Amino acid sequence: MRGNFGDTIKIWTSGSDSYQSLIQFKDIIKNQSFGITQFVKSIDNDGRIYVSTYHQTEFIYRNDSLFEMGNSNPPASEPLTQLFDQYFFKKQIDKNTYEARLDSLHEIEEKQAVYTPKLIFSEKMFQNKKEVTPSKKLNFEGDTIELENKWTENGKTCYLIRINNKTKDGEKTTYAYAIDENVRFIQWEGCTVK
Template structure:
């Protein structure tokens, strides 16, 4: 799904899909996200319910430049989530306690989040090079942006832009967006033949 709100673009994509029994599904429909970012995709022949959870990615398109909105202050809740998960899966804590602790961690993350736009594309970036490393003034993570490909389709110029960096541990991170000249997200909005 895509929503345009002034110069802000919000795109919701399927983040995880899984089958739920009817008892599990009864808990899901009580969740505040059900109907907003969690939806039923289908019901299987055996009665299990296929639930999809959507993730929001937010952009700003202003003055021919595309910015991705990212949390500049991420917390390290993943290790704590794994720790709680180990206790839960070993049946050392019950489901209610496990979910309460996860909810608390997510609330802390939300309160500490600082969302900042970072430049990820403008055609001018690639006039002389196919790969540029942006200053932290333009892109707070100092990402390297690469124009992976450029082509014309249905009279529109299309681009694949790859964003790469390294984590604090030195691990490489990379992801890409395919967009057209009107800032339609080709892979997400189903407008490509490639």
């Protein structure tokens, strides 16, 4: 799903799908995200309920530049999450306690998040180069953005941009977006004709 809100673009994509028993589903409908980012997809013949959880990605398109919103105050909860995981998998805490503690951590992370736009695309960026590293002022994560491909489809110029970086541990990260000249996300919005 896509929503345009002024210069803000919000895209929701399916993050995970899972079957839930009726008992599990009763807990899901109590979540604040139910009906917003969690939906019932179908009900199986055996009575299990197929639930889809969607992930929101937010962009800002302003002055011919595309910015991706990111948390410039990254959470430090990873060690705590790993600790809870160990207790849960060793069966030292029950599922309800495990889920409640993780939910609390996620709530704290969300309250401490500082969402900041980071530049990921402008056609002018690639006039002389195929790869650009914007200043930290424009891209707080220090991403290197690569124009991986440029082509014409249905009379529109399309771009495949790849965002590369490294984690604090030095592991490489990479992801890509394909957009057309009207900032339609080709892979998510079904722009291709087959």
